[in-house]
Amino acid sequence: MGISTIRSYRGAQLFEAIGVSSALLDKYFQGTTSKIEGIGMEDLYNDALADHTAGLVIGDDDKTLDLAGLYTYRKDGEKHAWNPETISTLQLATRLGSYKKFKEYTAMVDNKPYPMFLRDFMKIHRNPVDISTVEPVEAITKRFVTGAMSFGAISKEAHEALALAMNQLGGRSNTGEGGEDSNRFIVREDGTSARSAIKQVASGRFGVTTEYLVNADEIQIKMAQGAKPGEGGQLPGFKVDQIIAKTRHSIPGISLISPPPHHDIYSIEDLAQLIFDLKNVNPKALISVKLVSESGVGTIAAGVAKAKADLIVISGCEGGTGASPVSSIRYAGLPSELGLAETQQTLVMNNLRRQVILQVDGQLKTGRDIIIQALLGAEEFGFATSALIVLGCVMMRKCHMNTCPVGVATQNEALRKQFRGRAQYLVNFFTFLAEEVRELLAEMGFTKLEDIIGRTDLIEFDASKGNEKAQKVDFSKLLTYPKETEKFDIHHTASQDHKINGIIDEHLIKASIPALDHKMPVELHFPICNTDRATGTMLSGKIAQLYGDAGLPDDTIRCTFTGSAGQSFGAFLVHGVSLRLEGDANDYLGKGLSGGKIVVVPPMGATFAPEKNVIAGNTLLYGATSGEVYINGRVGERFCVRNSGAVAVVEGAGDHCCEYMTGGRTVVLGSVGRNFAAGMSGGIAYVWNKDGDFDFFCNMEMVELSLIEDAADNKELFQLITKHYQQTESPLARTMLENWSVYADQFIKVMPIEYKKVLHEEKMQVLQRKIAEVERDY
Numbered sequence: 001m002g003i004s005t006i007r008s009y010r011g012a013q014l015f016e017a018i019g020v021s022s023a024l025l026d027k028y029f030q031g032t033t034s035k036i037e038g039i040g041m042e043d044l045y046n047d048a049l050a051d052h053t054a055g056l057v058i059g060d061d062d063k064t065l066d067l068a069g070l071y072t073y074r075k076d077g078e079k080h081a082w083n084p085e086t087i088s089t090l091q092l093a094t095r096l097g098s099y100k101k102f103k104e105y106t107a108m109v110d111n112k113p114y115p116m117f118l119r120d121f122m123k124i125h126r127n128p129v130d131i132s133t134v135e136p137v138e139a140i141t142k143r144f145v146t147g148a149m150s151f152g153a154i155s156k157e158a159h160e161a162l163a164l165a166m167n168q169l170g171g172r173s174n175t176g177e178g179g180e181d182s183n184r185f186i187v188r189e190d191g192t193s194a195r196s197a198i199k200q201v202a203s204g205r206f207g208v209t210t211e212y213l214v215n216a217d218e219i220q221i222k223m224a225q226g227a228k229p230g231e232g233g234q235l236p237g238f239k240v241d242q243i244i245a246k247t248r249h250s251i252p253g254i255s256l257i258s259p260p261p262h263h264d265i266y267s268i269e270d271l272a273q274l275i276f277d278l279k280n281v282n283p284k285a286l287i288s289v290k291l292v293s294e295s296g297v298g299t300i301a302a303g304v305a306k307a308k309a310d311l312i313v314i315s316g317c318e319g320g321t322g323a324s325p326v327s328s329i330r331y332a333g334l335p336s337e338l339g340l341a342e343t344q345q346t347l348v349m350n351n352l353r354r355q356v357i358l359q360v361d362g363q364l365k366t367g368r369d370i371i372i373q374a375l376l377g378a379e380e381f382g383f384a385t386s387a388l389i390v391l392g393c394v395m396m397r398k399c400h401m402n403t404c405p406v407g408v409a410t411q412n413e414a415l416r417k418q419f420r421g422r423a424q425y426l427v428n429f430f431t432f433l434a435e436e437v438r439e440l441l442a443e444m445g446f447t448k449l450e451d452i453i454g455r456t457d458l459i460e461f462d463a464s465k466g467n468e469k470a471q472k473v474d475f476s477k478l479l480t481y482p483k484e485t486e487k488f489d490i491h492h493t494a495s496q497d498h499k500i501n502g503i504i505d506e507h508l509i510k511a512s513i514p515a516l517d518h519k520m521p522v523e524l525h526f527p528i529c530n531t532d533r534a535t536g537t538m539l540s541g542k543i544a545q546l547y548g549d550a551g552l553p554d555d556t557i558r559c560t561f562t563g564s565a566g567q568s569f570g571a572f573l574v575h576g577v578s579l580r581l582e583g584d585a586n587d588y589l590g591k592g593l594s595g596g597k598i599v600v601v602p603p604m605g606a607t608f609a610p611e612k613n614v615i616a617g618n619t620l621l622y623g624a625t626s627g628e629v630y631i632n633g634r635v636g637e638r639f640c641v642r643n644s645g646a647v648a649v650v651e652g653a654g655d656h657c658c659e660y661m662t663g664g665r666t667v668v669l670g671s672v673g674r675n676f677a678a679g680m681s682g683g684i685a686y687v688w689n690k691d692g693d694f695d696f697f698c699n700m701e702m703v704e705l706s707l708i709e710d711a712a713d714n715k716e717l718f719q720l721i722t723k724h725y726q727q728t729e730s731p732l733a734r735t736m737l738e739n740w741s742v743y744a745d746q747f748i749k750v751m752p753i754e755y756k757k758v759l760h761e762e763k764m765q766v767l768q769r770k771i772a773e774v775e776r777d778y
Helices: 022-028 041-054 084-096 099-110 137-141 156-169 210-214 242-247 268-281 297-306 336-349 367-376 385-390 423-444 504-511 513-518 537-550 711-728 731-738 740-746 753-777
Strands: 122-124 144-148 172-174 198-201 218-222 233-235 256-258 286-292 311-315 357-361 380-383 459-461 522-528 557-565 577-585 594-601 614-616 626-631 644-650 662-668 682-688 703-707 747-752
Touching: 084 099, 084 385, 084 423, 099 367, 099 423, 122 367, 122 423, 137 423, 144 156, 144 198, 144 385, 144 423, 156 172, 156 423, 172 198, 198 210, 210 268, 210 537, 218 268, 268 286, 268 297, 268 537, 286 297, 286 336, 286 357, 297 311, 297 336, 311 336, 311 380, 336 357, 336 367, 367 380, 367 423, 367 459, 380 385, 385 423, 504 513, 504 522, 504 537, 513 537, 537 577, 537 594, 594 614, 594 711, 626 711, 644 711, 662 711, 682 711, 682 753, 703 753, 711 731, 711 740, 731 740, 740 747, 747 753
Parallel strands: 144 172, 144 380, 198 218, 218 286, 286 311, 311 357, 357 380, 522 557, 557 577, 577 594, 577 614, 594 626, 626 644, 644 662, 662 682
Antiparallel strands: 122 459, 233 256, 682 747, 703 747
């Protein structure tokens, strides 16, 4: 639900049940889903009575309640799959490179005293063959990926170790939503690479530049995560140092909010547009979508497949971000098995399974875990907590406090020196996992992992495991083998057709060869219509591949378009490319702008007043990191949402303008809608307060308002409006410039409180350095 009023939650039933009988739910919680049945009212009564009795110990006033160990491990508390024994044994095995010790670890995990996960109830059919006939380790490790843990959440050393190991194995590491230092895109002198093959695009769009996207083998759209479904994320300001701020295009010390929704995705069609945008910027990359394990995820996955995703990730609740609040650790999300099984069944029944790869994550630890998930439909497997444990994590759960004692999840330089992890430990871990998978495949009678994908007919429910309550669980829905499997593929066999051939950018690229090859200026003119989507994006991808983030010199490629532009006009536009549109534009103009320039003006001969008419759609400049945009007219909602470095001038905007902005400059020469600057933590906005009521429309939670009293602010605003007039010949801008002393007093400066504090501290540091230099010279 994200940010919502209390009224919206009442009766919404934003929950579902696990292990609760339909009889109980039908009587007391009508409409609630329970996929595997389970306990009834009598069981609930007995549990409540037992807890009540334990709390009333007669005759011992000093006795305190036992620590249950629900969140962190306690010797006599609730059992944890990750405990001192499993952690120490795994670390010892991977450090020594001992497969024998690794088998001791997997024996502990697979033979728990009682089940902790749904997969623990499952039994696999066996029909042994010679292991020499099974595919090699190298074929299996290519199916392994590491979880989306951002640089910022974890240390530089841990983040790079993950990438080095996965690149050596042929698997893929994931940047997470924090961007990646461009130095890591270059292969090292020793032939190793610290480049993360999976580049994540999340709601915060931190560090998502064109250069970042073209250096990916897979681009992952993070719709949600299993550990914190519907919550988004936040990197506290004390973890944002100079390097992380640079990578995320932000300011050191400022908290970075990653809200639950993507502001360009409110339907499957919107998701399809983002997939199209990303495929244009990097045609060679797979485009994946990360979904949460939940009831109904199969239907969502079917829509995602139709939206042309190449890969779908089902994220289970058993994992975690380490930085999750207590409210997110328990009773949040569903086991991966439930979501994976539903997704597999739905895709097969609709003949969509063949065109997507299915990936799963959620506390996978052993070869048996991998086999079970493969039988349920997964082709690839994600590891996060286990990978960090191999690198030294001891589950202190201090990640969000920046005090990790082993240097894994901290930016504190002193603590980072305690990091003892090595990429080789991860190579050992994943090699051991693949070898165990080979052994289990041989026991089952199969020679390739691909042969068992989706084969739920090879799984049985083991009723002998668990207590009396566990016997009431029904796995029949989970293990359904659809009849459509007789005629439709049950694993990935075909590629998606992204329909990126024949688009307008192919003509732009051909006409821009002198600029691409020799940096010679070119000037182009094209008609455009609303079916021309992501114009300029494929061209920008080509430039970023050749010249990186620097792009081309100013205005090397100048394109003028006449007509109505389709969605994502100028998305991910790079430095050196200027797009001028004489007409109007749809949604998402300038999405992810990376240094380019976009100008939108009314068509020649238009008689309407530009400042009173909408000329471009919603969610413009979403996630822009640099560049300029000048729009001679009004625009829709969410203008400059998550802008982190671009300069934009517009003549009026709808609701939620400058939402979650972290950098750059926004000038609005007109009225705005409600909720201006919600979540804004950086950058500055200037708004023409013509009617004197701007404070009514502004969200004051994180910003403060002031008049343009500072000479530097006055000069900056004057220069921005001057540029706007030079690019658009706006009549309103001309009037303001000719009467500047009058209009300057009508503007309001919007400044984030946290940002102002950081800037003040920076000025004080500079001043102190100057004083110290003077005293030294004296």
